[in-house]
Amino acid sequence: MIKTGIYGGTFNPIHFGHIRLAKLLLEKAQLDEVWFMVTPQNPFKVNQELVWDRYRYEMVEGALRRYKRLIASDFEFSLPKPSFTWNTLEALSKKYPDREFTVLIGGDNWEKIRLWHRHEDILANYHVVVYPRKGSSFDMNSLPPSVQVVDTPLIPISSTKVRQRLAQGKSVTRMVPKAAISFIESHGLYGITPKNSIHHGL
Numbered sequence: 001m002i003k004t005g006i007y008g009g010t011f012n013p014i015h016f017g018h019i020r021l022a023k024l025l026l027e028k029a030q031l032d033e034v035w036f037m038v039t040p041q042n043p044f045k046v047n048q049e050l051v052w053d054r055y056r057y058e059m060v061e062g063a064l065r066r067y068k069r070l071i072a073s074d075f076e077f078s079l080p081k082p083s084f085t086w087n088t089l090e091a092l093s094k095k096y097p098d099r100e101f102t103v104l105i106g107g108d109n110w111e112k113i114r115l116w117h118r119h120e121d122i123l124a125n126y127h128v129v130v131y132p133r134k135g136s137s138f139d140m141n142s143l144p145p146s147v148q149v150v151d152t153p154l155i156p157i158s159s160t161k162v163r164q165r166l167a168q169g170k171s172v173t174r175m176v177p178k179a180a181i182s183f184i185e186s187h188g189l190y191g192i193t194p195k196n197s198i199h200h201g202l
Contacts, residue, residue, distance in 0.1 A: 001100040017157035028150040062179035086118040106133035166190040
């Protein structure tokens, strides 16, 4: 079985924090691959303004091109909205019976796991790896057998900060892969125009 981690998110946009975390999870959770599952709609962020689904996927695909074990996936685009993790996992398992899927989530999402659609079925049928997030805390002694907590550093980059800097015309070259920056510029995303280069911002 190919051990495959599912790293879901809007990636609005993708940044180096996402990539660094995924590389750490590959090793700490002993995975063969990590799939960046670009979600068209997070059930807990229904009012969030997102860049078009296909644009976000193409940014992720371009940013990951140099990383052989990190894979961009648009699998959820063909599933009903909003995107529930249980539905995604079941559809993935049917399509890829040669793979063993693991859910990768932050501590903040683990704290809300009881609100997830069919969360008990997820925990009963799939492995879950939890990584720390700022402000999250939970009792490690009460975790189900299917849940593993990994020790990864807190990475001080967020898509929100990236969008803020872009809107201010500031550089994000240390935060966002070059391929994603080029895509943002060429498509005029996040308030950027072709005349407002973000490679040489403040």
